[in-house]
Amino acid sequence: MKKGMRCLAAVLAAACVYGQDGKTGDVHAVVDLAHSFTFYADGRFARQYLGSHRSVMSWNALYNFDLSNANLLVLLDCDARLRYTEKDVAHISKFLDEGGGVVIFVSSPTCKQAELAKQFGAVYEDGAVAPMKAVPALNVDKVEGRASIKLRADEKNPWTAFVTDAEGAVVAGMRKVGKGRLMVAPRGFSGSNPDASDPINAAWLAPVLERLAQGKAIDKSKPFNGKGLTDADHVEAHTDISLYYSDYLMPYAKAMLEITQRTKPYIEKRMGVPLSEGMGSKVGLLATGGGGFSGGTLIGLAVWWGGFPEKEDSMIEFVTHESVHSWVLPFPEVWNEPIATYVGNLVMIDMGHGEEAERRIADTIKRARRHDPDMNRYDLAGKSTRTGIEPLTGGAANDVHWGKTYWIFEELRKEKPDFMATYFQLKRKHAKPDAIKKYTMDNTVALLGKTMGRDLFPWFREIGFDVDAGRVDIVF
Numbered sequence: 001m002k003k004g005m006r007c008l009a010a011v012l013a014a015a016c017v018y019g020q021d022g023k024t025g026d027v028h029a030v031v032d033l034a035h036s037f038t039f040y041a042d043g044r045f046a047r048q049y050l051g052s053h054r055s056v057m058s059w060n061a062l063y064n065f066d067l068s069n070a071n072l073l074v075l076l077d078c079d080a081r082l083r084y085t086e087k088d089v090a091h092i093s094k095f096l097d098e099g100g101g102v103v104i105f106v107s108s109p110t111c112k113q114a115e116l117a118k119q120f121g122a123v124y125e126d127g128a129v130a131p132m133k134a135v136p137a138l139n140v141d142k143v144e145g146r147a148s149i150k151l152r153a154d155e156k157n158p159w160t161a162f163v164t165d166a167e168g169a170v171v172a173g174m175r176k177v178g179k180g181r182l183m184v185a186p187r188g189f190s191g192s193n194p195d196a197s198d199p200i201n202a203a204w205l206a207p208v209l210e211r212l213a214q215g216k217a218i219d220k221s222k223p224f225n226g227k228g229l230t231d232a233d234h235v236e237a238h239t240d241i242s243l244y245y246s247d248y249l250m251p252y253a254k255a256m257l258e259i260t261q262r263t264k265p266y267i268e269k270r271m272g273v274p275l276s277e278g279m280g281s282k283v284g285l286l287a288t289g290g291g292g293f294s295g296g297t298l299i300g301l302a303v304w305w306g307g308f309p310e311k312e313d314s315m316i317e318f319v320t321h322e323s324v325h326s327w328v329l330p331f332p333e334v335w336n337e338p339i340a341t342y343v344g345n346l347v348m349i350d351m352g353h354g355e356e357a358e359r360r361i362a363d364t365i366k367r368a369r370r371h372d373p374d375m376n377r378y379d380l381a382g383k384s385t386r387t388g389i390e391p392l393t394g395g396a397a398n399d400v401h402w403g404k405t406y407w408i409f410e411e412l413r414k415e416k417p418d419f420m421a422t423y424f425q426l427k428r429k430h431a432k433p434d435a436i437k438k439y440t441m442d443n444t445v446a447l448l449g450k451t452m453g454r455d456l457f458p459w460f461r462e463i464g465f466d467v468d469a470g471r472v473d474i475v476f
């Protein structure tokens with residue numbers, strides 16, 4: 001009887017911690033993208049460390065994210081131009097109080113992540129001494145990745161160490177906060193590659209993340225959804241575009257809208273045709289200075305690209321680049337990346353940044369000439385049609401891909417300044433998805449020939465391209 005009661009007590013205690021439906025080990029993770037956008041944070045971290053567990057992304061203000069059915073919060077980074085607001089900290093504290101697990105990755109003692117960690121009593125300082133050592137319980141030989149920071153010792157509230165430096169200072173550790181668990185670790189201990197090719201420390205990070213989450217019940221039968229870029233804190237419908245952004249990026253929204261709207265007619269003039277119906281009509285703002293994407297309808301734009309809003313030339317190039325990816329559809333171009341930036345350079349010229357644009361064009365061509373001085377050795381992939389010439393790889397292949405594309409366009413522009421507009425008018429008219437299978441180099445050269453009013457196949461063969469008019473399947 002006594003034994004039976006103890007069992008019941010144990011079950012009840014377990015129920016308090018794990019909830020009735022929650023099975024130990026089930027994880028519902030939320031990865032924050034709103035303080036710093038990276039392609040890595042968008043799913044790759046979860047793929048590397050959360051295995052089959054459910055993981056979603058928060059693209060908007062963290063304090064607006066419903067964490068009730070989550071038990072792990074992953075905070076990878078915060079851009080230096082943002083910070084965690086008081087509302088964020090209150091939201092994170094409440095989540096910890098309720099038993100949630102939080103991991104804060106920190107890259108330096110002065111970064112915004114370190115400021116956040118400090119609010120929970122984790123003070124990082126420089127001076128970790130290599131080599132790093134994993135505690136025996138983790139059962140790993142070696143700690144991967146780099147760390148130069150260590151936690152300031154805290155005798156009153158010590159850390160459960162996972163990794164220490166050579167002198168025994170805790171570098172990555174965990175402690176209880178409320179009913180939950182907080183882990184802090186150097187950013188260099190987890191991956192960062194957008195192709196998820198660097199799952200460093202997965203052997204110990206994956207089980208540790210599971211353990212962090214165990215203080216809070218989740219219900220797998222109830223909805224657990226991310227908040228995407230278009231589930232935004234702010235949605236503004238304008239004449240030709242809808243703008244989506246988080247509370248954090250509110251100070252940049254007006255300038256981003258203005259530059260996007262101001263650039264658009266210039267892109268249309270250079271492209272010769274309007275955007276296809278619906279394409280590029282949604283613009284989402286990203287908390288980064290380092291990139292964006294185009295998904296056809298939705299374009300994601302880095303708000304601090306090229307020093308924006310203080311400087312606008314690179315932003316014009318970038319907005320155009322992402323827009324052109326939508327503009328060229330339904331068939332991406334054979335030179336899809338360089339053409340997008342090249343049109344960006346033409347638009348820069350039209351918008352008063354001609355000198356800088358011409359310099360960028362010249363520099364891009366110069367980089368290709370280092371490998372192909374007479375522009376007759378390689379095709380766009382860095383392969384040669386001539387025998388005895390080895391194909392280019394890596395950076396050299398990339399230089400040729402971009403520079404040769406630019407050079408071809410410049411040759412055509414010298415002869416016909418608005419060739420690009422004519423080309424895209426013809427592409428829209430003749431390259432119909434129901435008529436052609438694939439938009440190939442052969443089809444491209446055929447359309448460019450039509451644009452210039454002469455057969456361009458001999459010239460393209462002379463400059464190293466394996467093209468053939470007999471393979472063209474566009475019907476004129």
Ligand SMILES: [Zn+2]
Pocket residue numbers: 321322325336337340
């Ligand atoms: Zn691109």
